[in-house]
Amino acid sequence: MAQDLLKLKRQATDIRKRNLRLIFEAHHGHTGGDLSAADILTVLYFGGVLQVDPDHPKAPDRDRFFMSKGHCSGLLYTTLALAGFFPEAELSTYMQPLSRLSGHPSTHVPCVEANTGALGHGLPIATGAALAAKLDGTPWRAFVLTGDGELQEGSNWEAAMIAAQQELENLICIVDRNRLQMMGRTERISALEPLAEKWRAFGWAVCEVDGHDHVELLEHLTHLPVAKGKPTCIIANTCKGRGVSFIEDRAACHHRVPTEAELNAALEELDAACTIR
Numbered sequence: 001m002a003q004d005l006l007k008l009k010r011q012a013t014d015i016r017k018r019n020l021r022l023i024f025e026a027h028h029g030h031t032g033g034d035l036s037a038a039d040i041l042t043v044l045y046f047g048g049v050l051q052v053d054p055d056h057p058k059a060p061d062r063d064r065f066f067m068s069k070g071h072c073s074g075l076l077y078t079t080l081a082l083a084g085f086f087p088e089a090e091l092s093t094y095m096q097p098l099s100r101l102s103g104h105p106s107t108h109v110p111c112v113e114a115n116t117g118a119l120g121h122g123l124p125i126a127t128g129a130a131l132a133a134k135l136d137g138t139p140w141r142a143f144v145l146t147g148d149g150e151l152q153e154g155s156n157w158e159a160a161m162i163a164a165q166q167e168l169e170n171l172i173c174i175v176d177r178n179r180l181q182m183m184g185r186t187e188r189i190s191a192l193e194p195l196a197e198k199w200r201a202f203g204w205a206v207c208e209v210d211g212h213d214h215v216e217l218l219e220h221l222t223h224l225p226v227a228k229g230k231p232t233c234i235i236a237n238t239c240k241g242r243g244v245s246f247i248e249d250r251a252a253c254h255h256r257v258p259t260e261a262e263l264n265a266a267l268e269e270l271d272a273a274c275t276i277r
């Protein structure tokens with residue numbers, strides 16, 4: 001177990017480092033939101049949570065993952081490439097003309113289940129998918145990752161109502177609760193708290209975790225559903241820009257591209273943190 005956790009820690013560092021290089025090379029990207037969700041995607045794809053197979057990306061019974069905070073396509077593509085869904089070298093084409101690695105997730109990429117990025121659509125799509133799986137009597141689950149600012153879109157709450165009414169225990173919504181949106185703090189712009197109580201009032205089973213703690217994430221994501229007959233919401237408390245001190249918890253980090261000196265400093269800092277046990 002300790003060995004597995006060390007592997008996950010290294011994997012998360014590799015994802016963050018490759019992701020930062022991708023943003024630097026492309027001169028585009030969402031640095032803060034990518035780093036914020038890196039541990040969540042690490043655990044989903046490398047912690048044995050998602051039942052997906054790079055050799056059979058269209059396997060009918062695969063779990064479906066929807067990256068609703070689609071502005072963080074760079075993180076999704078980096079994770080998928082490192083997990084073997086397409087060659088890592090292709091990451092250098094991110095956001096270049098004719099590349100399938102577009103700025104918002106594209107279904108041309110293996111295991112990307114929907115085109116997302118217009119905020120507020122991932123949960124409704126995942127709800128429909130989970131309902132279809134339930135009606136078909138198939139075992140797969142629908143996972144969705146939303147931003148917290150994204151929850152200001154009303155479509156999420158329409159989907160939340162239907163999901164509870166339909167008792168979609170095969171639906172898991174993870175909220176990247178970094179408390180920042182594009183222009184500042186969520187609680188200043190359009191407050192979400194009490195967020196857990198809101199989800200509970202909508203009929204969901206809710207748990208709150210440290211979204212950078214692999215043990216906590218694994219504990220909840222490998223014991224699903226949290227409650228029989230209810231969809232699950234996991235509020236993952238995170239830090240936007242996590243892992244790079246001069247990027248962390250700043251609104252300006254939302255889509256600021258690092259300079260070459262900043263990139264090198266960030267890579268060094270990530271390496272140093274990974275060697276400390």
Ligand SMILES: Cc1ncc(C[n+]2csc(CCOP(=O)(O)OP(=O)(O)O)c2C)c(N)n1
Nearest residue numbers: 033071117118119147148149150180181182
């Ligand atoms: C419907 C819609 N409105 C506006 C945007 C522009 N936009 C991209 S990211 C973002 C902020 C998202 O904040 P949050 O959901 O908290 O994401 P994170 O903090 O994880 O980056 C906005 C407004 C969009 N992509 N879609």
Ligand SMILES: [Mg+2]
Nearest residue numbers: 148149180181
């Ligand atoms: Mg946010």
